[in-house]
Amino acid sequence: MRRFIPGIVIAFGTTAASVVAQDTQMPESADRPSSDPSIEEGEARKDRITTAVGAAVVSTYISRGISFSEEPSLQAYVTVTVDVPELTGGAVTRVQVFVGNWNSIKLGPVEPTETGQLTRFYENDLYAGARLELGQRWTVSATYYRYESLSEAFEGYNDLELIVGFDDTGIWAGAIPLDAFSLSPSLRMVQEAGRPGRPDALYTQPSLSPSFNLGDPERPVRVSVPLVLGISDEYYDDVRGGHETVGFFRTGITIAGQPFADRIPALSVDGGVDVWFLNDRVANGLGNSELTGRVGIVWSF
Numbered sequence: 001m002r003r004f005i006p007g008i009v010i011a012f013g014t015t016a017a018s019v020v021a022q023d024t025q026m027p028e029s030a031d032r033p034s035s036d037p038s039i040e041e042g043e044a045r046k047d048r049i050t051t052a053v054g055a056a057v058v059s060t061y062i063s064r065g066i067s068f069s070e071e072p073s074l075q076a077y078v079t080v081t082v083d084v085p086e087l088t089g090g091a092v093t094r095v096q097v098f099v100g101n102w103n104s105i106k107l108g109p110v111e112p113t114e115t116g117q118l119t120r121f122y123e124n125d126l127y128a129g130a131r132l133e134l135g136q137r138w139t140v141s142a143t144y145y146r147y148e149s150l151s152e153a154f155e156g157y158n159d160l161e162l163i164v165g166f167d168d169t170g171i172w173a174g175a176i177p178l179d180a181f182s183l184s185p186s187l188r189m190v191q192e193a194g195r196p197g198r199p200d201a202l203y204t205q206p207s208l209s210p211s212f213n214l215g216d217p218e219r220p221v222r223v224s225v226p227l228v229l230g231i232s233d234e235y236y237d238d239v240r241g242g243h244e245t246v247g248f249f250r251t252g253i254t255i256a257g258q259p260f261a262d263r264i265p266a267l268s269v270d271g272g273v274d275v276w277f278l279n280d281r282v283a284n285g286l287g288n289s290e291l292t293g294r295v296g297i298v299w300s301f
Contacts, residue, residue, distance in 0.1 A: 048083045056296030061104060061122070064203060065230050065248030065278055067285035069122055071108030075296075077101060094133035101126055121150035129161075139165045158193040178212035179220070192235075201235035221257040226250060226274070236282045247284070249277045252292075271295035 055076040061069035079100035087095040104123040111119065129143030145159040165186040172181045186207050192200035207228040213220035230247040238244050254272035258265065276290040 048085075050081045050083075050300060052079045052081070052298055052300045053077075054079075054296060054298040056294050057107070058292065058294045060290075060292055062274075062276060062286065062290060062292055064205075064235070065250075065276060065282065065284055065286075069104070069106060071106045071110070073122070074105045074107055076103050076105070091134050092132055093136055094131075096131045097129070098131070099126075099128040119151045122153050124148050124150050137167050139163075139167070141165075155196040157195040159190050160193060161188065161190045163188045179217070180211075180213045182209075182211050184209040184211060199234055201232050203230070203232045203235050205230055215257075219258065219261050221255060224254045224256070224272075226252055226254070236279065236284075238281050239283045240281070244279055244282050246279055247282055248279065251275050251277075266300050268298045268300070269296070270298075 055074060057072060057074055059072050060067070061071075061073050061075075077100060079098055081096050081098040084095040084097060102123075102125045103121065106120045106122055125145055125147050127143055127145045129141060131139060131141040133139050141161075141163045143161040143163075145161065146156065147154075147159070148156045163186060165184065167182070168184065169180065169182045172178075172183075186209075188205040188207070190203040190205075192202075194200070205228060207226060209224050209226045211222060211224040213222055215221045228248075228250040230250070231245055232243075232247060233245070234243050236244040236247040252272055252274035254270060256268065256270035258268055260267055271294060273291060273293040276286070276292065278284055278286055278288055278290065280288050
């Protein structure tokens with residue numbers, strides 16, 4: 001479960017990351033640390049083990065078009081990634097395994113409960129998976145998520161996620177007059193497992209992210225415009241009964257870079273806004289449209 005929202009934020013970083021949740025129910029993965037660890041680590045590194053530590057402040061926690069927390073939240077995570085060159089060969093040009101933890105902590109006023117201050121710890125997740133790079137262009141990642149809540153805001157359950165992505169960097173050179181332009185098409189599928197209270201749903205998310213570089217080629221600022229569609233078989237409850245197939249369409253802008261590249265090259269900063277266009281027939285706790293924002297940092301070493 002995850003949400004972004006702190007107004008219109010322009011920041012400098014290299015990339016972005018996020019997760020999911022559901023107020024009285026449970027979480028999901030929408031804006032949590034990306035299950036594709038290469039998003040946080042940037043360029044391939046000589047070290048076999050890479051650790052990415054990140055945190056973001058979001059104005060509201062929305063994930064997959066569902067409201068999980070109205071309060072601003074601090075969403076922190078750590079991902080440890082290990083390159084496994086012994087498994088490469090043929091079409092497989094890179095193999096990575098990774099494990100991590102993601103948390104969403106409410107920053108606004110919260111009602112005291114039996115768990116005391118743990119009420120702020122809305123979501124606390126563990127995840128592990130593997131990522132394959134095929135022929136320099138295609139990536140396939142598979143991730144297992146375990147969603148828990150220290151504040152007992154929801155009962156724990158599992159997700160199994162598969163993401164297929166295509167790196168079209170360089171394909172548009174000469175055709176589109178933007179530096180390092182790419183569309184980054186991706187298909188994400190998440191199968192719930194053991195979710196309390198209702199049948200497990202299959203969530204599908206096709207997306208494009210038109211992106212390009214601005215500024216100094218030695219220290220570029222990356223601008224991205226996500227185009228994301230959320231659909232499912234049973235995830236979106238219809239307010240009149242039954243289920244809706246389409247939950248939302250999301251767009252917006254993210255700006256990322258490394259403002260301290262000379263002194264702290266491992267530090268990235270990113271920020272942006274999302275505009276959610278929501279299906280008004282879905283019981284999502286939101287209006288027909290929502291504006292959300294975030295600002296975050298990532299330190300990789």
